[in-house]
Amino acid sequence: MTVLQLPIIDISGLTCQRNNSSDVVAQQIKQACQDYGFFYIVGHGVDEQLQTQLEHLSQEFFAQDQETKLKISMALGGRAWRGYFPVGNELTSGRPDLKEGIYFGSELKDNHPLVKAGTPMHGRNLFPSNIPQFRETVLEYIDSMTKLGHILMAGIALSLDLDKSYFAERYTKDPLILFRIFNYPPNLGSQSEWGVGEHTDYGVLTILKQDNIGGLQVKSKSGWIDAPPIPGSFVCNIGDMLDRMTRGLYRSTPHRVRNLSTSNRLSFPFFFDPNFNVEVKPIDLKDVVVKDDQSDRWDKASVHEFRGTYGDYLLKKVSKVFPELRQKVL
Numbered sequence: 001m002t003v004l005q006l007p008i009i010d011i012s013g014l015t016c017q018r019n020n021s022s023d024v025v026a027q028q029i030k031q032a033c034q035d036y037g038f039f040y041i042v043g044h045g046v047d048e049q050l051q052t053q054l055e056h057l058s059q060e061f062f063a064q065d066q067e068t069k070l071k072i073s074m075a076l077g078g079r080a081w082r083g084y085f086p087v088g089n090e091l092t093s094g095r096p097d098l099k100e101g102i103y104f105g106s107e108l109k110d111n112h113p114l115v116k117a118g119t120p121m122h123g124r125n126l127f128p129s130n131i132p133q134f135r136e137t138v139l140e141y142i143d144s145m146t147k148l149g150h151i152l153m154a155g156i157a158l159s160l161d162l163d164k165s166y167f168a169e170r171y172t173k174d175p176l177i178l179f180r181i182f183n184y185p186p187n188l189g190s191q192s193e194w195g196v197g198e199h200t201d202y203g204v205l206t207i208l209k210q211d212n213i214g215g216l217q218v219k220s221k222s223g224w225i226d227a228p229p230i231p232g233s234f235v236c237n238i239g240d241m242l243d244r245m246t247r248g249l250y251r252s253t254p255h256r257v258r259n260l261s262t263s264n265r266l267s268f269p270f271f272f273d274p275n276f277n278v279e280v281k282p283i284d285l286k287d288v289v290v291k292d293d294q295s296d297r298w299d300k301a302s303v304h305e306f307r308g309t310y311g312d313y314l315l316k317k318v319s320k321v322f323p324e325l326r327q328k329v330l
């Protein structure tokens, strides 16, 4: 039996000046997006020390008692949709996930135009005030990953034979950035509980940092495969909006997580998505025929029939994930 493995791409060629170096990377991205919708990246240049610090501070946060963690409860985050949620509060396909976590995003002041306009998912973050450096570390990480997101989107544009600024000019110059830190407790004997049930991501690009525990699985064309941790790498996957833009050439691939170890698992998904108010349209790609996969999609929804802004799409999805908060926030 051959064990399928997701491709590993060294993306350093996207930022160096060597001849053709970005074309070589773009070709690898194209292959990976068509075959899997998922790939690992190395050679990304994100500071190791910053990542280690983020992991340590996150462990420190989750090790606290529930009451302390609830001091930054999501219920206090209002329309910005930020803060902590306890195990069982987030649903995937209507079922509670076996995970707790904190939602973050770009740190926007109250006088930012989108915040003043009351745009959902925009605003200030909630940070634990009792853990020194937590705020600084998360904001620095968001900053580094935003830069990486721009580099990768240029690579994805090249992979589709588009100008490297194609996505930046239309969708991601001012991206919607959401960042989460999840803690998946061990299953403790019950085999059936998913940390996150099968789903696809909503936007264009997710860049995931995971610790050394493992548990992420990806639905490849020939069945579920593991995406184990690889030191120094991030796991990238494309979301529904890139699936829509490429008419299904680049698929937003379903994935899920189950922590079968006896320790907690930390993961750090970073979502680099289109601007909230921009309408997402198909790219004029030669020779691509839309193959709508509505019937085998996890939520039976068609990304190709959707019309509207990214914000419309996102809010519809998110209100299913946190039904309790929907009333309060939207």
Ligand SMILES: O=C(O)CCC(=O)C(=O)O
Pocket: 180, 182, 196, 201, 208, 210, 216, 255, 256, 257, 267, 268, 269
């Ligand atoms: O924790 C992980 O490994 C993946 C999380 C995920 O799929 C998500 O947040 O969309």
Ligand SMILES: [Fe+2]
Pocket: 199, 200, 201, 255
């Ligand atoms: Fe996901």
